[in-house]
Amino acid sequence: MEKQVVDGLREVFQSGRSRPLQYRKQQLRALLRLITERQGDIEQALKQDLNRSMYNTSLFELISIENDIKVAERDMVDWAAPQPVKKNLNSALDDVYIKPEPLGVVLIIGTWNYPWAMILQPLVGAIAAGNAAVVKPSELSEHSARLMKELLPLYLDKEMYQVVTGGIPETQELLKQRFDHIFYTGSSTVGKLVMEAAARHLTPVTLELGGKSPCYIDKNCDIAVACRRITWGKFANCGQTCIAPDYILCEPSIQDRIIEEIQKTLLEFYQKDPKSSPDYCRIINTRHFDRVLALMNECTIALGGESDRSQCYIAPTVLKDVLPHFKIMQEEIFGPLLPIITVNDLSEAINFINAREKPLALYVFSSDKTVIKRMLTETTSGGVTVNDVLMHYTVDTLPFGGVGNSGMGRYHGRHTFNQLSHHRACLIKSFAMEGLNDARYPPLTAARLRKAKFFMQHRWCSCSGICVWAVIATILAVGLLVALIVVLI
Incomplete structure (x- = not known):
């Protein structure tokens, strides 16, 4: 069953459904509606699981979730935009940037002490980054897990986001599947087992563990x-x-x-x-x-x-x-x-x-x-x-x-988006000015190597192309002026 869930999510993800930012925003708004419309049900579940009052549920879980959703919806366009980087002379006329891209299918394994925040806050980042996700709530907070299983399909796209409940056997079966990222919150002991399972597929992990603070x-x-x-x-x-x-x-x-x-x-x-x-x-x-x-x-x-x-x-x-x-x-x-x-x-x-x-x-x-x-x-x-x-x-x-035994990776706000995105390095060149490439082509000589070293090691400013062309125009103008002076003399 777990394999069918993951395969189904991967097929829908690969269709490109979550690529548009508008789709992601719609899902985040739906998640916010879940929190606001079903707050009473969530409070009741946590009362049964932990004897927690409605006020403490809002203070320790729901406010943070709502804030993360609103921040992600507001800032997602900026987060997902290509990020220009500094250039060297060799790439001065090129487009050079980092493009955040969805990873694919993410597994989020939550814990029982804050069963809603520890699932939904990472899920906010997964949705904002354009991923599909499987969420696995802890079986120890059974009332919250049951309610989450019931509510998420009513609000989110169930072909992109699914809840798997159960205990250790179900979690072990999930960990046998290939995911593009695993986000685990819990103990260091189980965190090591999660990392070991992820290593079989070379799956990156975020481990939010604990320790003695x-x-x-x-x-x-x-x-x-x-x-x-x-x-x-x-x-x-x-x-x-x-x-x-x-x-x-x-x-x-x-x-x-x-x-x-x-x-x-x-x-x-x-x-x-x-x-x-x-x-x-x-x-x-x-x-x-x-x-x-x-x-x-x-x-x-x-x-x-x-x-x-x-x-x-x-x-x-x-x-x-x-x-x-x-x-x-x-x-x-x-x-x-x-x-x-x-x-x-x-x-x-x-x-x-x-x-x-x-x-x-x-x-x-x-x-x-x-x-x-x-x-x-x-x-x-x-x-x-x-x-x-x-x-x-x-x-x-x-x-x-955390750090060391208390975990690896980070989240909250933009950090969750970055953690669950692939930061793709992009270089877009034109076919112009091919002569500049002679320095890297055979037959290599000492002179060509010096030229290549100069262009590769010297940084260009990271401003717009207008600045680049202005400098080039200035250089050409100075060259023409020198040539004119030579002719006149």
């Missing part, structure tokens, strides 16, 4: 504001966010103050009982519940720690005096547990970060520009936000993606 709090900062922002970013979606702060690094002298401020913020955000708060989500299933709960072994609980397996509920929890060898520091938490590791100074914090895999995100809170500069200069990560968390994700002009 550090959060350094400098003693010279507004600790109350820092803890308020960290608490929001860590415990939103019950900690199940790939760029959530995974752990805090701070000096021992401010650990108790941090715990105190987080406690105040938790009370403000979720009142005395987070379990009854409409803004507090649940762990996706009992398997992940058991995994997250086991990470607290050997840790000292400073705040929270309560749980209810029947509801997949784990309270917002802060763990103090955590040591680097603890189990919780060996894997991405992906849950509402926030360990605090104490370090003696900034240098030790930087060394701690650099001794581990490159994270998807890095956060630093400080009022000291020197501290900020050192953290930015001496570490690396997919993205970084200073004095806040998560918010770099919301800037559609910034590329979002």
Whole structure:
């Protein structure tokens, strides 16, 4: 079945249906109608999957999707236009440009923590770039997957965009097919399997993975504001966010103050009982519940720690005096547990970060520009936000993606379009001025080589042809003037 789906999409893509920009805009408008007209259904599905409120669904998924659609529709003509490049003297009179072209059939494999954004945001870029696409939502967010399977064919061209649901067997069967690009969001472990399968067809991949995103709090900062922002970013979606702060690094002298401020913020955000708060989500299933709960072994609980397996509920929890060898520091938490590791100074914090895999995100809170500069200069990560968390994700002009073990490739806004396009190098020459080509034709001589070197190594300006012809006309005029002077003398 999966092979028939892919073959059918490829046949329609090769017919050229998605080449016109107007077609792509129509599909994007239809996708926007899906989001606006069926928002209530989407909210209900996420309530069932993650106990997420309608307000959090809009804040964390739907607003970003709508923005990406509107940006793509508005700017697509500019994105898809040929991009002139600088020329050398050898190509001064030629058309030289980069032309973005559709890749073909794209596979988008989403994840369960943000099941709509992680599918539809890459799909926006695939549509804008002119590709056909297969989308594979996670089976763990089953209500969202079922709804997506139902809704997408009602709004989008079902001969160009199809939804495949199911679990591991269906995903494995999809990965056996030849795609022109695979866009995967999920864990590093599965990301390696996706890349291995893609290698069999030499298919390029975008891997949006995760990791342990550090959060350094400098003693010279507004600790109350820092803890308020960290608490929001860590415990939103019950900690199940790939760029959530995974752990805090701070000096021992401010650990108790941090715990105190987080406690105040938790009370403000979720009142005395987070379990009854409409803004507090649940762990996706009992398997992940058991995994997250086991990470607290050997840790000292400073705040929270309560749980209810029947509801997949784990309270917002802060763990103090955590040591680097603890189990919780060996894997991405992906849950509402926030360990605090104490370090003696900034240098030790930087060394701690650099001794581990490159994270998807890095956060630093400080009022000291020197501290900020050192953290930015001496570490690396997919993205970084200073004095806040998560918010770099919301800037559609910034590329979002990982580095090393946290992923490869980037997306959001134009970056998604570029990621899912082939950037074709184009050189259009005329039959005129053939004499200039003598330098590259046999029989080669030292003089011809010097001439070829001169024309190939010297850049011409990248402005319009009018400028080129004006310069040539000037050269000819000067030559004629010199010749006239010689004759008159």
